[in-house]
Amino acid sequence: MFSSVLIANRGEIALRVARTCRELGIRVIMVYSTADRDSPALRLADERVHIGPPAAARSYRYAPAILEAARQTGAEAVHPGYGFLSEDPDFARACESEGLTFIGPPASVLAQLGDKSLAREAAVEAGLPVLPGRVRPLEDGKSARRAAEEAGYPVIIKAVAGGGGRGMTIVRDPDDLLRAYAETRATAFALFGDGRVYLERYLEGARHVEVQVLADGHGTVLALGARDCSVQRRRQKLVEESPAPGLPDGLVEQMCEAAVQGARAAGYVGAGTYEFLVGDDGFYFMEVNSRIQVEHPVTEMVTGVDLVREQLVAASGGRLSVGPDDVRPRGAAIECRINVEDPDRGFLPTPGLIEVFDAPGGPFTRIDTHAAPGLRVPADYDPLLAKVVVWDRDRDAAIARMDRALAELRVTGPGVHTTTGFLREVLAHPLFRAAKHTTGLVDTMVVD
Structure with a gap:
């Protein structure tokens, strides 16, 4: 296992990766922009390096600054999180040339699957159904x-x-x-x-369902079940859940087999997601996300598998610590993304100073966030502030638990609004409750 990992990201995902690294005894190095100098996420770092001004193009997306931070700190590996440089094959190659391990698939795989046309071509060659x-x-x-x-x-x-x-x-x-x-x-x-x-x-009235895969360099490729990500606004996910509800018998198994088939053919290593559209006549390959996903916690909650830990194991050359017999999803998990946006004003971002942040608690309730009272949310990045994740014995109980958790969540500050109330409306919608919703659900609820 690595002795030190530089986390080339920010916010809740930087904190999430840091926690697993600390559990494994790995020295944590975090980079930060000027806008994030007071981020609570930095408290979990053993070493911190300032890499530039707020603009992502001059900090989190600026590979030379991140590579220089790795040199200064003697980092052994780089975890890119999601977004920014996480699917950039040039960055993966640059890490390799510096003697750093890029925690993700090989650069050649990133180049193929990050190009959606090449990814579609690879899916056809691997025998996956496409539109x-x-x-x-x-x-x-x-x-x-x-x-x-x-x-x-x-x-x-x-x-x-x-x-x-x-x-x-x-x-x-x-x-x-x-x-x-x-x-x-x-x-x-x-x-x-x-x-x-x-x-x-274009598939009208479709569901967006994805399969989490894990692979190591020793030939093991696993599917860890399916997530439904159909609650979207302008193709931005708002609510995710696992297992994907309301699908015909046998369809999830077919999708998992297709995802494993595609990942194996591509030579995939690490954590990734095969995304599909599901219609009345079956499922179709859409794209691959060659990284950890924002919604990975729902898979962790139903399988008990730490996906970041498995990323680190695979990247360090080890064998996955789980096998097919260990992946036995149980219960139901739901994740709601808490964005700093105002739903009443077309989901306009509302960055600013957070004065109050009261997180929900209770059994089987997980909060992934870097937020805290006194945090100034910058306008320079994605508006994601927190992820509320719950688990329960079945979907109805999980919905009730999530509604209770969202009712407890309190985020206030001058001009700061969140999507919490709107998410509770989604949970109460009859189509969502009946698991008959599609990617068009939010369009019926919102008039921009």
Whole structure:
């Protein structure tokens, strides 16, 4: 196992990784920007290194500063968390050239699966079901029109380098296709520095279900069940749960087999997620997230497996400490993302000073957060403040426990709002209660 790990991230995920490292006796090194100099997460670090100003492009996304921090501190490995540089193959290669272990899949795997067109091509080669459409990037408007006619409307145009639900456009009318194609390319270039896009049929009324995988370098690839992530706003996840409820008998097993098949074919090592769309006629591969996911706690709660620990084990060259017989999901877990946003004003971010932070408690209630009274939430990063995660013997009991936990949560400060109240409305929605919700649920609740 590593003697020291540099955590190249911030907030709740930095704190989450640090906790497992400390349990394993690993020296924890954290980097921080000027905006995070007072973050409570830094208290768990054995060593702290300032890497730059608030702008992520000059701090958390600036690889030279992170690599220099690793040199200064003698770090043995780098854990990228999620977001920022976590799926950047160039950063993974740079770590390798510095003699650092990148805690994630090999750079070659990141390059393939991080490119959504190549990932789709790999899924086809591995025998995974995909929606009709063009596997390779579109060359021009003419090829876009031809691909859309072959796939059948409605279609969705996606950025090859996209992520986090950004860089996508749904097209229902053929007359809108060329405009949407041009706009999506421009958006993709602005967001990701890569204007390539591809196209596939858009599945109306779908569920978003994903499978957590773990793999080591000794040939073991495991699926740890499925999570439902269908409660979304503008393709940003708000509520996740495991196991995925209300699916036909045998479908989850088929999805888990497909995820293992895909990960094995790709040469995957570490923790990752195979994401699928589920419709009335089956499931379809969507993309791979080659990192730890924000929603990983719900899988941990139902399986008892510490996913970060297994990441560290796999990256250090060891064998996973769990096998197929150890993965026996029990009960139900739900996660609600507490964002510093105002639902009454179109989910506008509301950064600011937190004066009161009262976290819920009680049995089987987990709070992953870096928040505390006196924390000034910066405007420079994702608005995620905390994750409330609960477990209970079945889904109905877990929903009741989550509602109770959200009722206890109190976050106040000048101008600070959170999504807590809106999440309680989601939990009370009849479609959610009946596990009949789709990715369009929030659209029926919100008028922007």
